[in-house]
């Protein structure tokens with residue numbers, strides 16, 4: 035069987051830490067590689083910037099009502115400092131979203147435009163498309179936004195309202211169609227449109243019908259599992275099928291290091307820097323962007339300690355990761371195959387060939 039040292043020497047492995055991807059393919063491969071090799075990269079592959087933690091909807095699967103942080107908007111100095119650093123350090127993807135509806139902040143479209151002017155390769159946003167103005171939709175296209183992820187569940191107006199808490203089904207469709215019109219008017223392929231759909235008891239049985247309904251309007255679907263958010267998403271307790279292939283079934287003993295610790299950093303609207311999307315109140319804060327750079331936080335002692343605890347599976351009981359069951363998160367849980375004994379043997383066999 036071949037070992038990694040048959041392909042790369044130690045200097046080459048160390049050199050990978052400063053690799054800056056230039057294409058989407060490189061970004062995807064390098065994101066996976068940095069996790070597999072547990073590389074100490076100089077910066078995260080992806081940075082989330084939270085324009086606001088305010089939201090206008092009350093989705094049944096969301097833990098937003100449980101959030102303890104003060105609700106507000108990111109200040110300009112935090113947003114622009116974060117964007118400038120991402121551009122300077124070579125962060126590949128900046129995503130304007132964390133916990134809240136980004137277009138409740140009227141400056142979000144300006145942050146997106148600025149990030150594109152700073153030549154950040156991929157700039158994206160997740161939105162429910164209910165509070166956005168038509169002028170902002172057109173600017174998504176003209177300012178160069180790369181991708182938009184539309185949060186949407188429900189086959190009709192009634193189901194949509196029951197799941198997401200507002201009667202906005204028709205408005206979202208109008209806005210989505212206007213976005214497509216703007217793309218055609220300006221002759222642009224961007225933004226790439228993805229529809230994000232969270233599996234819940236309410237939505238599970240209609241996924242294929244849902245896809246058929248919207249497939250001509252979007253580029254892709256992202257069917258997401260429902261997360262537990264460290265015990266805060268009570269809906270999971272009542273679900274017979276917890277809607278994932280293994281996400282809750284691993285024992286603590288064979289727990290793997292959480293991939294988020296090698297891939298992303300989030301800038302909360304209050305400037306706190308957190309390494310994952312499950313600690314919605316910033317429980318795992320590794321500092322505040324007012325006092326340090328994104329690179330300093332990413333390479334700092336707190337991140338190193340967290341990664342070490344995960345690598346050795348010695349996570350202290352008082353760390354939120356200890357109670358987290360979302361660590362087995364890949365973003366593509368639905369299509370992931372279980373890695374049984376025969377699959378492992380095939381992988382080893384391939385390595386021998």
Ligand code: SF4
Pocket residue numbers: 292293294295309310311312313354355356358359360361
């Ligand atoms: S284990 Fe859970 S709380 Fe800890 S970093 Fe991973 S997703 Fe976040």
